[in-house]
Amino acid sequence: MTLDVEEAARASPRDRARAAAQALGARELARWCAEILSGSLDLTDQDLHDPRWLAGRAWTAWGDPTTWSSRGLDLWPRAWAARTLLHAWDPVAAHAVVTGLRDEAWRVREMCAKITARHELGAAAPECARRVGTDEVPRVRGASLRALAAVGEIEHVPAVHAGLRDQDPSVVRAAEKALEGMEARLDRPLS
Numbered sequence: 001m002t003l004d005v006e007e008a009a010r011a012s013p014r015d016r017a018r019a020a021a022q023a024l025g026a027r028e029l030a031r032w033c034a035e036i037l038s039g040s041l042d043l044t045d046q047d048l049h050d051p052r053w054l055a056g057r058a059w060t061a062w063g064d065p066t067t068w069s070s071r072g073l074d075l076w077p078r079a080w081a082a083r084t085l086l087h088a089w090d091p092v093a094a095h096a097v098v099t100g101l102r103d104e105a106w107r108v109r110e111m112c113a114k115i116t117a118r119h120e121l122g123a124a125a126p127e128c129a130r131r132v133g134t135d136e137v138p139r140v141r142g143a144s145l146r147a148l149a150a151v152g153e154i155e156h157v158p159a160v161h162a163g164l165r166d167q168d169p170s171v172v173r174a175a176e177k178a179l180e181g182m183e184a185r186l187d188r189p190l191s
Contacts, residue, residue, distance in 0.1 A: 009052040009059070017087035020053040029053070030090035036081035037108070038096040043077035044068060054080040075105035082111035089119045101127040101144075106137040113143035117150045125151045129159035132175075141166065142174035149181030157182070157190050 003011060003019035011019065021029050032049055035041035043051050044065040052059045054077065059065065068074050082100055085093050100112035101124060109131065116124040124147065131144035145163050148156050160182065163175030183190050 005050045005052050009056050011056070013056070013083050014087045016053065016056055017084045020049075020084065021088040024049060024053070026088060027090045027092055029088055030085060030093040033081035033085050034093035034096035037078050037085070037093070037100050037112075039078070043081070051077075054084050056080075075103075075108060078103060078105065079107045079111055082108055082115060086111060086115050086118060089115070094121055094123060097121060098124045098127055101131060106135070106140050109135065109140045110137070110143045113140060113147045116147035117143070120150050121147075122151045125153060125156055128152070129156040132159040132163050138166075138168040138171050141168070141171045145171065145174040145178040149178040149185075152178070152182050154186070154190075160190070 002022060003015065005023070008016045008019040024032070032041070033054070036043050036054070041048075043054065051065070058076065062068065062073065063071075068076065078100070082097070085097065097112045097115050098121070100108050101116075103109050103112070112124070113128055113131065115121065116128055128144040128147040129152070132141050132148070135141050135144065141163065145160060148160055152160065160175050160178045163171055163178065166172050166175065179190055
């Protein structure tokens, strides 16, 4: 699917990411997203690429982007960059994803855990294990457990067991599935 940036701005996040990868090149898109995700580049103050590749319609619908920070919207460029990486991956962004697991915004942390699971980013497993025991947001804990199902090793089993005792039922279900997934992948019982 070939979309220009005008069409992509109206597309789904997945289609927009794929169109951006075609237009910019997968590695360049991932590098750009990594810089935004890590905070080394501000989407509202850059002229590398059209921000609509990441933000879609929000770029024009949410008012002046230079006011987003004062309105509490400054997390969104990082969340959009991470979401784009979920759908258009290149390993050049791996370090930024690991760092993003410690972002102050829970939506960014959750998306980085989803990237870890989908793209099997083993370097992120230790931080995902920490998120299971320390993150205040159940969605982040659950996404971190799903990531551990894909990339966790024996040393991460205690975090999965801790998830089995979580107060939130959705986290407990994610821990149960993570344990099953790790047992199948590692070919050994972990209970």
